[in-house]
Amino acid sequence: MTGRAVANEFAKMRRLRVAPVIAVLVLGVTALSCLTTFTYPGFADMAQDPARRPWSLLLASLGLAVPLLSPVLLAVVASRQVDIEHQGGGWLLARTSGLSPGRLCRAKLAATGSLVVAATLLQSLLVAVAGVLAGIMAPFPAALWLGSTALVTVVNLALLAFHLILAARVPNQLVGIGAGVMGVFVVLAATEMPAWLARLVPPWGYYALANPAEVGTDGAAPGEPAALSVVLLGAAACAVFLAATARLDRQEA
Amino acid sequence: MGSVRAEFIKLRRSLSWAVVVLLPLAAVGSGGGNTALSGEPLADGWHTLWLRVVVFYGLFPLAVGVAALASLVWRAEHEGGNRNALMARPVSGLEVAVGKFAALAALTAAMQGVLVAGTVVAGKAVYGLPGSLPAEYLLVSVLIVVACLPVAALQSGLSMLMRSFGAPVAVGLLGAGFGVLLVALRADALAAAVPYSLLSRATQVGTGVFADPGPITAEGAADAAGLAAAALVLTAVAVAGTAAVLERRDVA
Numbered sequence: 001m002t003g004r005a006v007a008n009e010f011a012k013m014r015r016l017r018v019a020p021v022i023a024v025l026v027l028g029v030t031a032l033s034c035l036t037t038f039t040y041p042g043f044a045d046m047a048q049d050p051a052r053r054p055w056s057l058l059l060a061s062l063g064l065a066v067p068l069l070s071p072v073l074l075a076v077v078a079s080r081q082v083d084i085e086h087q088g089g090g091w092l093l094a095r096t097s098g099l100s101p102g103r104l105c106r107a108k109l110a111a112t113g114s115l116v117v118a119a120t121l122l123q124s125l126l127v128a129v130a131g132v133l134a135g136i137m138a139p140f141p142a143a144l145w146l147g148s149t150a151l152v153t154v155v156n157l158a159l160l161a162f163h164l165i166l167a168a169r170v171p172n173q174l175v176g177i178g179a180g181v182m183g184v185f186v187v188l189a190a191t192e193m194p195a196w197l198a199r200l201v202p203p204w205g206y207y208a209l210a211n212p213a214e215v216g217t218d219g220a221a222p223g224e225p226a227a228l229s230v231v232l233l234g235a236a237a238c239a240v241f242l243a244a245t246a247r248l249d250r251q252e253a
Numbered sequence: 254m255g256s257v258r259a260e261f262i263k264l265r266r267s268l269s270w271a272v273v274v275l276l277p278l279a280a281v282g283s284g285g286g287n288t289a290l291s292g293e294p295l296a297d298g299w300h301t302l303w304l305r306v307v308v309f310y311g312l313f314p315l316a317v318g319v320a321a322l323a324s325l326v327w328r329a330e331h332e333g334g335n336r337n338a339l340m341a342r343p344v345s346g347l348e349v350a351v352g353k354f355a356a357l358a359a360l361t362a363a364m365q366g367v368l369v370a371g372t373v374v375a376g377k378a379v380y381g382l383p384g385s386l387p388a389e390y391l392l393v394s395v396l397i398v399v400a401c402l403p404v405a406a407l408q409s410g411l412s413m414l415m416r417s418f419g420a421p422v423a424v425g426l427l428g429a430g431f432g433v434l435l436v437a438l439r440a441d442a443l444a445a446a447v448p449y450s451l452l453s454r455a456t457q458v459g460t461g462v463f464a465d466p467g468p469i470t471a472e473g474a475a476d477a478a479g480l481a482a483a484a485l486v487l488t489a490v491a492v493a494g495t496a497a498v499l500e501r502r503d504v505a
Contacts, residue, residue: 031430
């Protein structure tokens with residue numbers, strides 16, 4: 001039943017044009033990361049000098065591009081995927097077909113989440129490939145890159161889950177999209193916050209913890225991702241999402 | 254005139270005030286707050302504060318905000334049988350398009366007013382800056398409102414065509430990114446024909462970032478006048494286009 005529900009969500013996505021939105025996310029993040037890095041003063045020299053950490057600059061640019069674009073576009077994906085139920089009486093239809101609102105929301109997270117995971121991995125891969133094509137000579141920091149990508153994936157999924165629940169509870173899409181836009185400002189502020197303060201503004205503040213490298217006047221200073229904090233965010237997001245979807249099941253239509 | 258009045262009546266029950274107030278205040282809070290968090294002083298007083306508030310705001314939040322307002326203005330027409338009721342009125346498509354556009358123009362002007370007021374309050378109350386916001390930034394604010402007009406007209410057309418609230422906002426975000434790219438690459442001729450580029454460029458006037466030369470000179474004022482003229486032409490084209498499409502698509 002759950003597998004069918006997830007397949008059904010993929011079928012809904014065709015008319016909702018989720019694929020173009022995900023494509024905008026991947027291409028936008030890749031383009032912004034590359035633009036920030038390749039137009040950095042003296043990048044051509046830096047690419048030849050491993051001591052100046054050219055990969056850290058590219059990773060920091062990726063860490064800037066992801067939180068600038070993801071909050072709004074994830075809000076759009078989530079609100080479109082849920083709004084179809086508000087518009088067409090889908091909650092009631094699903095319930096009479098044996099699929100409770102909570103399970104429907106979980107199916108939506110499984111379907112949209114798989115695309116978001118794929119998009120996050122793809123944009124990370126594309127940026128790395130762009131770095132190689134740009135002639136960066138330093139050895140590729142695979143562990144740091146993969147670790148940061150995994151942590152950003154967790155934050156993206158937590159944010160997507162938040163927007164799905166918000167869209168399910170509040171039919172007015174302005175609220176979800178507005179939260180996405182405001183999230184961009186929170187992310188921007190979080191990049192300047194100390195880590196303890198960024199932890200207090202989940203899930204947006206955790207982008208700064210997942211990829212803490214910052215673009216400075218002389219390249220980028222590598223930072224240590226706060227992996228434990230992001231893992232805890234993922235666990236908390238799972239618990240809150242399950243509790244919120246269980247609550248949806250007890251709610252009258 | 255009746256269509257314009259009707260749009261303002263519809264706005265009373267919408268949440269448009271939330272976008273008009275919260276988005277610019279978030280920009281002021283973010284620009285001012287980041288300065289406080291970084292521990293760096295405002296090196297050049299009001300100029301630095303304006304730069305930190307407005308430049309990021311103009312990269313895409315402003316375009317996304319205008320897109321959200323356009324979706325909000327058209328939202329009512331996509332619900333129930335309102336689209337049929339709208340088209341059954343004895344008014345032309347042009348009048349409907351102008352009514353929607355007028356409501357959007359008023360909202361974007363109010364949004365800029367909140368941004369300026371918020372910046373002045375932050376400058377005085379938080380940073381204790383002497384005097385007030387220089388008059389040149391008030392003129393730049395007028396230019397920003399004029400540059401918002403073609404984006405508002407275009408987004409109004411998109412929101413008319415798309416039932417979804419979020420899809421035109423996503424298009425607005427994409428357009429803003431493309432617009433910033435054109436400005437960064439200094440493709441001036443093409444940028445003059447893209448509404449989002451004009452908006453992005455207007456928010457940079459006098460700041461010295463990206464394509465902007467810095468302090469406003471006589472040459473800069475002429476460029477700003479050209480930008481305003483291009484914005485008005487694009488606005489007229491977008492409103493006329495919206496009206497023409499509306500005349501031919503009378504059922505949602």
